[in-house]
Amino acid sequence: MSDSSAAEEIAAGYAFTGPALDLGALLWDGTCLPERQIRIPLAMLNRHGLVAGATGTGKTKTLQLIAEQLSANGVPVFLADIKGDVSGISAPGAAGEKVAARAKEVAQEWVPTGFPSEFYSLGGIGPGIPVRATVTSFGPVLLSKVLQLNQTQEQSLGLIFHYADSKGLELVDLKDLRAVVAFLVSDRGKPELKGIGGLSTVTAGVILRALTAFEQQGAAEFFGEPEFDTSEFLRTAADGRGVVSVLELPEVQDKPQLFSTFLMWMLADLFNDLPEVGDLDRPKLVFFFDEAHLLFNGASKPFLESITQTVRLIRSKGVGVFFVTQTPKDVPSDVLAQLGNRVQHALRAFTPDDAKALKATVKTFPHSEYDLEELLTRLGTGEAVVTVLSETGAPTPVAATRLRAPQSLMGPVDAAALDAAVKGSLLYPRYAEAVDRESAYEKISAEQAAAEQAAEAAAAAAEAEKQAKAAAKGAPKPAPSLAEQVVGSGLFRSLARSVGTQLGREISRSIFGTARRRR
Template identity: 45%
Template structure:
């Protein structure tokens, strides 16, 4: 039922005979899929991802519950809902319905359920990191100084240990750095280090490093022209909200900064789905909310469509909700005054249909049904229509772990990101500088010790010389010697021997020059 210009969503009208479609030209105007748990949101996301892929549009989606991996395998007549799916297809006029698999690439920030996703500290940049960690102006200034000095000295900031080492260096050299760049308070450095520790505890060590992800590997199509569906494993990631926010902030920024302006293309260059978006926006850093809003407003001109999947439209901030032109609303429950208010607001966002009451219909649609309104000609929203969503062609539910492993092994990026590369960067360079400085200090200490030893030896020789000059009129043998010399030496002989020894030393030479000088003066 899909054609070159639109994606088939399902059948609408009293008998579900009127096809409801999403026009590809307006698919980059963003969208919303909402509804209570168990009403069919995941199936709607799945059929849209399938249709975009068939149309040659790459897809990126976060898989929070782990049940979207079925996109990689074709559905089966043995599936328990096979008869229900075929019956639904007949009811909505889905004549060419069949089972099919789609080109899927699995990704995972932790590298457990897909190819690792990494970026470098430098690519993240001080501004995004400051916003993400909610630093004060003074702390943000110190972080900017760290990046600037690292750039000046050729110190690559690639991973967390690089940034930590750079901050430690700033603290040790704060006086010199402050004179040139402004005050670098150790209290600010400590605050930044504590915020970094929060990120590390949530797994940021795995995210920051090399090889960094090339987004072109996500924004790609197969040789047959199908868009690749990139599935990010987010079940574990959602337990680390700061890390999830870090990843999304980086990806949205990269997409916004690297993709060229294309205006309104015939179809999107990329579609991004945020599943369980309420988990994203709950206690999200303001930096992330600002970036999502910026993306929602501006990134459509770069050919990117962003779709939020959540339980209630009220989960999405108003500034972002107002940018979502294509809407699919599954059933909502209204048990509390707060729920009733959310229901009324959800109904008011649709263009009314005189055939039914939108507010009442939202509570009555069954599983697999939804109220659908998409953008039509000139970008105007269509009249809301009660719609039976088409069945998916891929497997409903997750694939097994061995099947996932097989898909990962056959991926076009297999082997490109698995091995961590830890090349020489700020941490290694600063550690080497510290080691070299310690070695140089040790050499200087040894040289000073040798000089002290030499001076002490010379002083001892001088003392020996002075002792040799003394004459007490007695025997020349040493008072402390118990053994008698084999032959007696005269005082003159003893002095001569001592003098001969001294003449070979620096002190002796000085003495000779002094004596000779006196003799010449006497003449």
């Protein structure tokens, strides 16, 4: 096949009839062909994707480019801003020689444009509307991943959640969970789990120590109320463009286990709440999962199975998920198999491990007219190898692509502008202030205090009765003593048996262990 016919065949694979996002122009034999555009069908964005490449190759700009066009087509977008350089999507880009040259190369009509954006932060750490979750909603599976518990400890944590759910003990924040764990290994609490395996003091100690270390890292801020409603991510602006939700994470980038797991909670929460919609002409939301390798590092087999199932099934609810990472090897094969759209930036081959990763990456692509092993090492910044799903669901030919330039600001907005955007949001008053209402900690503390008072009263009454008997031997048998009345009362038996009996019914939980709620 001649060079020109090969290029024509590749370009023909991207000539879609329906709405599509423009990624850039075809690269062939070192030449950019602006008349041959590489695109991705809008309807296929819920078939998930992968944006990969070495550091500095342009992954962030690629997801910014895709997010802009999704917003312009009325599709809401979620972006995790790990390094703090995505906030510029809210402001028009800055014109310059480099931008003009790139636009000319790829036949792009570049117009500086800002897009409607909301900025969030985990628990209010850093700039953004605070995003919080209750411990009950977060669930035992995700929390075990954050606390780095082993399988036995994870099962025990699941038992603790089961008990709290069935007894109506709401785990709003970490002190609630600590209170329930401490109660279940106390003399009064041990009988509660005896019939279903119990909780060893050793395992409880591990969990409590992990919670303490977790709190010392500042994690207490992330759990509490008001709990964030993830349906806020599905909004569109008054002009019909999709709102870009940017989660600002620079302040917590040294806590990768936390923010990567929190992102998974957001995705699982959306999965729980959204109805089945089948195939749509455009997604309801596209969710970009940056630094995806952090989610999978050290993950247990059940955790990975839950991720795979969520990714597989959330497509039918109209949500697309793009994982952003360095190499496809960072993503487990079962998850990678669900990612139909691929944008692969340059890879390095400086070490034997790099070379091995390069070969493995090449094997994940369809048959190509390119020598991918060579091509992937010499792509420039802002260039990538692309293959997507066509409108019929078949993979398109592999295309080396010079990508378009984002129209929004390629860098962060200044701190004052970001703060003004956050505090000017209609959502800010709803979520800004934390609320600490009565939950498991307060209920257990109150019940424990009542039990102690009852025990003290019983002891005092018994002593008084003993003295009375000594002073009045032979007197008629008195009525039941106060101690007997207290110890025999239903209240005391209830306190001795459980702190939460009949307070509520068990919460239904999803495949990820997150609480299923009606909003």
